[in-house]
Amino acid sequence: EVVLTQSPGTLSLSPGERATLSCRASQSVRSNYLAWYQQKPGQAPRLLIYGASSRATGIPDRFSGSGSGTDFTLIIGRLEPEDFAVYYCQQYGNTPPVTFGGGTKVEIK
Amino acid sequence: DVQLVESGGGLVQPGGSLRLSCAASGFTFSNYDFHWVRQTAGKPLEWVSGIGRGLDTYYADSVKGRFTISREDAKNSLYLQMNILRAEDTAVYYCAREIMVAGFFDAVDMWGQGTMVTVSS
Numbered sequence: 462e463v464v465l466t467q468s469p470g471t472l473s474l475s476p477g478e479r480a481t482l483s484c485r486a487s488q489s490v491r492s493n494y495l496a497w498y499q500q501k502p503g504q505a506p507r508l509l510i511y512g513a514s515s516r517a518t519g520i521p522d523r524f525s526g527s528g529s530g531t532d533f534t535l536i537i538g539r540l541e542p543e544d545f546a547v548y549y550c551q552q553y554g555n556t557p558p559v560t561f562g563g564g565t566k567v568e569i570k
Numbered sequence: 571d572v573q574l575v576e577s578g579g580g581l582v583q584p585g586g587s588l589r590l591s592c593a594a595s596g597f598t599f600s601n602y603d604f605h606w607v608r609q610t611a612g613k614p615l616e617w618v619s620g621i622g623r624g625l626d627t628y629y630a631d632s633v634k635g636r637f638t639i640s641r642e643d644a645k646n647s648l649y650l651q652m653n654i655l656r657a658e659d660t661a662v663y664y665c666a667r668e669i670m671v672a673g674f675f676d677a678v679d680m681w682g683q684g685t686m687v688t689v690s691s
Contacts, residue, residue, distance in 0.1 A: 498615075553672065559675055
C-alpha cells in the first residue's frame, strides 16, 4: 500500500500569499496518477487536480499541481478567502487500494 | 441537476447490518465507475470500495468479507451492504464518481453529500 505523507500539517497564511503544499509517496506513483482535493467543513471534497498537473473543470488557474515519482506539490498562487480549507492528496496509480494523505489545513494567519 | 444523493445511514449496534444507497441523476450512470469513500470526524478520507462498469469490485482490507458493493444501472443506483459492523466503521460515507480519464481506479470528480453511519451500543 502506498502511504502518502502531506506537509506541513497546518499552513498559516494571509489572503494574497502563495501556498505551497507537499505530498510525498512511500513508493513511486504509477503514471503520476495523483490528485488533489479541497474540503471545507461539513462539505464533500472537491477535485482540484488530477494526473499530478491537470486542473479539473472549473478550477481557477491559481491552483497548480506538479511533481512526479514520489514528490508532488500543490501551489495556490494567491490565496483567496474561499481557499482556506483542508487539502488532501490521493494516489490512484498503485491500486488497490486507493490511498489518501493525512491532509494539510490552510488557515488564515 | 447532476448529482449523487446518498441515503441509508443511521445508528446500528455492533455486529449489525446497514445498506447504503446512492441515487445518481443528470448523467449516464452506466458510463462510469464508482466508489465509496468514508471519513471519520476530523480524520482523513479512507477509500472503502469500488465497482466498475463491468461489475468488477474491489475492497479495502478493513472491510473485505463484511461489505459488498453493487450497482443497478437501470435504477441509476449504487449500493453498499455493510455487515458485521464495528465501532471503527463509524464515519460519513460518500458515494463518489470517477472522472474516467485513467481507467478504473481514477480521480473522483463528483461526490455525494455523505450519509452518517454510527456503530454503537
